[in-house]
Every structure is written in structure tokens, then in C-alpha cells.
Amino acid sequence: MKGFSSVFYLVPKKTINDMTTSFNVQTNKSTANGIKIRGKLCAEYAEILTPQALEFIAMLQRRFGAERERLLKLRETIQQQLNAGWQPDFPSETEAIRNGDWKVAPIPQDLQDRRVEITGPCDRKMVINALNSGANVFMADFEDANSPTWDNMVSGQINLRDAVNRTIEFSDFTTGKTYKLNEKTAVLIARPRGWHLLEEHILVDDRPVSGSLFDFGLYFFHNTRKLLEQGSGPYFYLPKLENRHEAALWNEVFVAAQEAFGLPIGTIKVTVLLETILAAFEMDEILYALRDHIVALNCGRWDYIFSFIKKFRDRADCVLPDRQQVTMTTHFLRSYSLLTIKTCHRRGALAMGGMAAQIPIKTDPVANETALAKVKADKEREAGDGHDGTWVAHPALVPIARQVFDSKMPGSNQLSVLRDDITITAADLLSVPTGSITEAGLRNNIRVGILYLSAWLSGSGCVPLYNLMEDAATAEICRAQIWQWLHHNATLEDSRSVDRPLFQALLNEEIAALHQEIADRSSWQKTFDTAIELFTQLVIADNFEEFLTLPAYRHLVSF
Numbered sequence: 001m002k003g004f005s006s007v008f009y010l011v012p013k014k015t016i017n018d019m020t021t022s023f024n025v026q027t028n029k030s031t032a033n034g035i036k037i038r039g040k041l042c043a044e045y046a047e048i049l050t051p052q053a054l055e056f057i058a059m060l061q062r063r064f065g066a067e068r069e070r071l072l073k074l075r076e077t078i079q080q081q082l083n084a085g086w087q088p089d090f091p092s093e094t095e096a097i098r099n100g101d102w103k104v105a106p107i108p109q110d111l112q113d114r115r116v117e118i119t120g121p122c123d124r125k126m127v128i129n130a131l132n133s134g135a136n137v138f139m140a141d142f143e144d145a146n147s148p149t150w151d152n153m154v155s156g157q158i159n160l161r162d163a164v165n166r167t168i169e170f171s172d173f174t175t176g177k178t179y180k181l182n183e184k185t186a187v188l189i190a191r192p193r194g195w196h197l198l199e200e201h202i203l204v205d206d207r208p209v210s211g212s213l214f215d216f217g218l219y220f221f222h223n224t225r226k227l228l229e230q231g232s233g234p235y236f237y238l239p240k241l242e243n244r245h246e247a248a249l250w251n252e253v254f255v256a257a258q259e260a261f262g263l264p265i266g267t268i269k270v271t272v273l274l275e276t277i278l279a280a281f282e283m284d285e286i287l288y289a290l291r292d293h294i295v296a297l298n299c300g301r302w303d304y305i306f307s308f309i310k311k312f313r314d315r316a317d318c319v320l321p322d323r324q325q326v327t328m329t330t331h332f333l334r335s336y337s338l339l340t341i342k343t344c345h346r347r348g349a350l351a352m353g354g355m356a357a358q359i360p361i362k363t364d365p366v367a368n369e370t371a372l373a374k375v376k377a378d379k380e381r382e383a384g385d386g387h388d389g390t391w392v393a394h395p396a397l398v399p400i401a402r403q404v405f406d407s408k409m410p411g412s413n414q415l416s417v418l419r420d421d422i423t424i425t426a427a428d429l430l431s432v433p434t435g436s437i438t439e440a441g442l443r444n445n446i447r448v449g450i451l452y453l454s455a456w457l458s459g460s461g462c463v464p465l466y467n468l469m470e471d472a473a474t475a476e477i478c479r480a481q482i483w484q485w486l487h488h489n490a491t492l493e494d495s496r497s498v499d500r501p502l503f504q505a506l507l508n509e510e511i512a513a514l515h516q517e518i519a520d521r522s523s524w525q526k527t528f529d530t531a532i533e534l535f536t537q538l539v540i541a542d543n544f545e546e547f548l549t550l551p552a553y554r555h556l557v558s559f
């Protein structure tokens with residue numbers, strides 16, 4: 001690409017020795033150029049954490065860190081308004097954008113057909129398995145499916161670099177299996193952490209760097225040239241955005257990154273997770289803010305449900321029933337999915353579906369059949385409504401999703417399905433699902449919340465629990481529901497109140513049972529007590545904690 005090789009950041013590849021001797025970034029104590037590494041830095045990590053890569057991240061942090069903080073403060077202000085009774089609506093000040101006749105930039109060839117996307121953490125074996133899975137896209141996840149230990153963050157970047165360079169291999173010494181890439185692999189999209197998270201192991205001017213900028217910056221820095229050579233590009237999924245301003249900040253980051261590399265605007269392509277209730281009122285605006293870079297929105301249903309509980313935390317009329325009852329066929333979720341399709345297709349962007357939590361059940365063929373049928377039904381709804389593709393959690397689900405989309409979507413996508421037949425109003429998006437709150441639902445939230453936190457604290461961000469995929473977003477629902485039920489003294493279907501004594505009694509019983517369940521998992525045992533303490537604090541606190549990963553992260557860092 002013109003101008004590509006002459007720019008500052010694309011320095012010739014140095015040897016490790018060159019890099020460490022010229023390293024002007026200090027570890028642990030003093031700082032040079034204002035950058036300090038507080039995490040482990042072995043030779044392998046130094047290949048990723050090069051001075052040039054860190055200077056690039058520091059440049060992004062210095063330019064955009066203050067705006068990130070301002071936008072996080074804006075979230076707090078908006079929350080206060082919601083607590084005071086403000087009812088979200090489509091903003092009047094952006095009506096011209098919603099009514100305007102514009103489209104997003106063209107979608108690159110390798111992102112035109114995204115009928116099946118597999119997602120997963122950036123673990124070395126899983127990266128290879130996901131790329132080989134037969135899915136069209138692999139979303140490599142530094143967010144919901146990831147526990148952001150320093151090792152996970154840096155080794156994840158190493159794994160993605162090696163995947164892009166097609167040198168990634170893995171030997172499993174316990175099974176004797178070896179792994180390498182097939183000739184044909186899925187298109188790679190990386191998901192950096194959301195705006196709320198910090199990377200405490202890197203300080204810029206004595207302050208921790210944004211986790212989003214760290215993840216984006218490293219992946220972009222190390223892989224862009226190779227990806228473009230391969231006819232692909234630096235592609236990202238952007239999580240947990242709440243409004244157009246947060247999208248505009250990402251856009252500025254992309255412009256700065258592309259300018260620094262001498263790349264044309266629009267080289268970066270992104271898919272935004274539409275996974276907060278407030279963002280649902282600004283779909284057009286988010287697409288517009290990112291119009292040079294965006295190719296799709298994706299219905300991140302789990303965070304969306306969590307966001308609904310979180311944003312309306314103070315409203316007694318917004319208490320949700322058991323998690324199992326809050327399915328995509330409830331009115332508010334179906335409405336959001338349909339509005340995403342309609343809005344995206346009008347603007348020339350794809351509307352991706354989301355993830356069913358069911359995974360294969362190896363030990364019970366009947367239960368397995370039921371689980372797979374649920375996944376199939378979910379994909380049938382998505383394809384039938386006009387989504388352009390979907391997510392799966394596990395390689396065995398790729399053929400199921402593919403078969404559904406192949407039969408309902410003969411072309412590469414459904415951009416021509418405009419869904420002008422539907423009108424979605426604010427009332428549709430805000431309609432609270434009815435249903436019951438049960439003791440079983442309460443117990444399940446306790447169990448899943450504690451077990452997930454045990455796993456997360458021991459370095460696993462995505463785990464199978466009771467035959468479902470559980471990650472940070474689904475665990476957020478568990479703890480947010482209990483907080484909400486306790487806070488509003490919700491009534492169980494058997495007429496008892498969800499109060500502190502009931503919660504405490506069930507918690508004690510569940511903890512006793514969980515001790516048996518984790519008996520053969522030594523890493524979870526080590527974090528179990530901390531998980532219980534953290535989980536209990538989160539659900540009984542007077543104030544709702546914005547993200548469970550914020551207090552939990554303090555346990556992943558040792559300073």
C-alpha cells in the first residue's frame with residue numbers, strides 16, 4: 001500500500017537483543033518516555049511489548065485518555081438521570097442523522113458473508129481450533145470470554161500475531177495432540193476490552209493505560225501490515241458502547257492510528273456490539289459516527305439484558321423474571337433485534353445475530369438433542385428475521401448454524417431485506433418482560449455467579465457451567481438479578497420475599513454444595529473464598545457496582 005513502508009511505526013523487525021538494548025521503556029521502577037511496564041517481561045513478551053508498540057499505545061493514551069474519562073463520567077451523569085426517572089428515547093438532537101439519506105462505507109470482500117462466527121478467548125489451542133472450525137469469522141476475545149490477567153493479555157496478543165503470520169502451532173502434552181492451521185481459515189476479528197477497563201500493568205505518565213487502547217493498539221501495531229498483504233485487514237469488534245459519543249471516540253482513535261501508519265481512512269473495519277439498552281436508541285448515530293469504518297452491528301444479547309437491569313436498577317417496575325425466562329422471543333429483545341436489522345440494512349451495514357448459551361452436552365444424548373434444538377431454533381429466528389449471520393460458542397455448533405443460514409439465506413447476506421414492514425418504538429424497547437422469579441432461579445444465579453468468579457479469578461474467562469456457556473456478560477446477569485431482587489424485595493412465585501435472610505440461607509446451602517462440585521478443580525478452589533466474598537458484596541451492596549470485573553480486577557493485579 002502506498003506510503004505504508006515509510007511511516008514511523010513500521011520499523012524493520014529487530015532481534016530481541018536489539019530490542020532489549022534499545023528499550024527505552026522501563027520496567028517496575030523508573031520511567032522513560034513516561035511509559036512503565038509493571039508486569040512480567042520475558043523475551044517472548046518483549047517481542048510484543050516493543051518500545052515502538054508501547055510508544056504507539058502511549059500516543060493513543062495521551063491523545064484519547066482524557067476523553068475516555070470524560071465519557072465514563074458522562075455514563076455516571078446519565079445514570080443519575082435514569083435514577084431520577086428519565087425515560088430513554090430516540091434523541092431529538094440527532095433526528096437529522098436518523099432521517100438523513102446516507103450509508104456506511106462499502107464492506108470489504110472478506111466480510112460480506114459472515115453467516116457463522118465462532119467466538120472464544122485468545123488461548124493458543126482455541127485460536128487454532130476456532131480458525132479451523134469452518135466458521136466464516138473467528139472473533140478473538142479480550143472481553144467477555146477473557147480473564148484479563150497480564151499473561152492472558154500478552155500471550156493472547158502473541159497467539160494472534162502467530163495466527164496472522166500463520167506460524168501458530170500447539171502441542172497438548174496431556175493428549176499428545178498437535179495443532180496447526182488448515183489451509184483455509186476463518187477471517188480474524190479481535191475484540192478489545194470495553195472503555196471501562198484499565199490495563200494496570202502499563203503506566204503512561206504514571207497512570208494505567210486504557211485496556212481498550214492497549215488491546216487495540218497492540219493488535220493493530222503488530223498485525224496490520226500482514227493482514228493487508230493477505231487481502232484482509234485490521235478488523236475489530238467494539239464492545240459495550242453506550243452512545244454515539246463513545247463510537248466517535250473510537251473513530252478518532254482509528255483515524256489517529258491510520259494516520260500514524262500512513263494508511264487510508266477506512267482501512268480499519270469494525271463491528272459494534274449493540275449490547276446496551278441506551279445504545280439501542282442511537283443505532284443510526286453509532287453507524288454514522290463510525291461510517292468510514294463500520295461494517296455491522298451485532299446483537300450482544302447477554303450484555304444487553306445486563307444493561308437493562310443495570311440502567312433501570314432503581315425502578316421497581318423494571319424487575320426481570322428468572323434469567324431462563326428472558327429469551328430472545330420476549331418483546332423487548334425481539335424488538336431490539338428487529339430494529340438492529342432494519343437500521344443496519346437501510347445504511348448498508350450487516351446486522352449480526354448473537355449467541356445462544358447452549359453448548360453440546362457430551363454426557364447426556366437426550367439433553368444434548370434438546371440443547372442443539374434450542375440453538376437451531378435461535379438461529380432460525382435470526383435468519384428468518386433478516387440477520388446476516390450469527391455467533392456460536394463451540395465448533396460443534398458451526399454446522400448447525402451454517403445449515404440454518406444456508407437454507408434461509410441463499411446470498412452472502414440479507415442486506416436487501418429492509419424490514420420496512422416493522423416499526424419499533426421506544427415503548428417496544430422498554431417493555432419489561434413478565435414471568436416469575438423462582439427459588440431455583442435464585443439458587444442458579446448464586447451458583448453460576450460464584451463459580452464463574454472462581455474461574456475468572458483463576459484466569460479463565462469462559463467456562464461451561466450446568467451445560468451452558470458462561471462468560472462475564474452472563475455472570476453479570478446473575479449478580480445483577482440478585483441485587484435487583486433484593487433491592488426491590490421481589491416476590492418469589494411461592495409468595496416469599498427475596499430478602500437478606502432468604503438470600504443468606506440459600507447462599508449458605510449453595511456454598512456447601514459447591515464445595516463438592518469444585519473438589520477436583522484445584523485452581524478454582526484457590527479462588528473460591530474470594531469469589532464468594534466478592535459475589536456477596538456485589539449483590540448486597542447498597543450501590544450497584546457498574547461492572548463486576550472492576551472490583552474483581554483488583555485481585556488479578558499484585559500492586
Ligand SMILES: CC(=O)SCCNC(=O)CCNC(=O)[C@H](O)C(C)(C)COP(=O)(O)OP(=O)(O)OC[C@H]1O[C@@H](n2cnc3c(N)ncnc32)[C@H](O)[C@@H]1OP(=O)(O)O
Nearest residue numbers: 119120126129130144145302355393394462463464469473
Ligand atoms: C456474551 C458473549 O460475549 S458470547 C462470546 C464470549 N463467549 C465465548 O466466546 C464462548 C467460547 N466458548 C468456550 O470458551 C467453550 O466452548 C466453553 C467454555 C463454552 C465450553 O468449553 P468446553 O466444555 O471445554 O468445550 P469442549 O470440551 O466441548 O471442547 C471440545 C473441543 O472444542 C474446542 N473448543 C470449544 N469451544 C471452542 C471455541 N469457542 N473456539 C475454539 N475451540 C473451541 C476445545 O478447545 C476442544 O478442543 P480439543 O478437542 O482439540 O481439545
Ligand SMILES: O=CC(=O)O
Nearest residue numbers: 300301302303473
Ligand atoms: O458480547 C456479547 C453479549 O451477548 O454480551
Ligand SMILES: [Mg+2]
Nearest residue numbers: 144300303473
Ligand atoms: Mg458482551
